[in-house]
Amino acid sequence: MSKMSELSLAVKELKRCGEALISISESLADLFSSDGDAHTADQPKAEVPAPDEKPITLEAVRAVLAEKSRAGHTAKVRELLEKHGANKLSEIDPSEYPALLAEAEVLGNG
Incomplete structure (x- = not known):
């Protein structure tokens, strides 16, 4: 695999992780700024994709x-x-x- 394709994969993974962190932070902000449990029960939970499991070599x-x-x-x-x-x-x-x-x-x- 070339260095550029490795770098491209790393950038994509970093972006995916960043998006997951943003989603989590928004969910936490909503949770702590809500007016009670009724407000949070109506909102769908943010789904964080499971990390890809790398095969054991x-x-x-x-x-x-x-x-x-x-x-x-x-x-x-x-x-x-x-x-x-x-x-x-x-x-x-x-x-x-x-x-x-x-x-x-x-x-x-x-």
């Missing part, structure tokens, strides 16, 4: 697993990989990444 999972392995949890990392049906990370289906990452992040926390 192989590199992100690899980084977390490497960190856990360096912290002395190599055997547990291998168990997680086997639990998800693979001997190495590159063999795991990308749809398994969120679950694998969630399980790996708790290693050593308890």
Whole structure:
């Protein structure tokens, strides 16, 4: 992706975030300047679009697993990989990444 297209995407995202902030600030201003609950009940609630969920990448999972392995949890990392049906990370289906990452992040926390 070229630098200009990256910049264009960043500008569009920044504009979307700004519009969401303006909408939220207007809703809060209306809420605090209203004459009671009856006035706010008639107004539709401002909808803030959910942020686009970015897919978890192989590199992100690899980084977390490497960190856990360096912290002395190599055997547990291998168990997680086997639990998800693979001997190495590159063999795991990308749809398994969120679950694998969630399980790996708790290693050593308890």
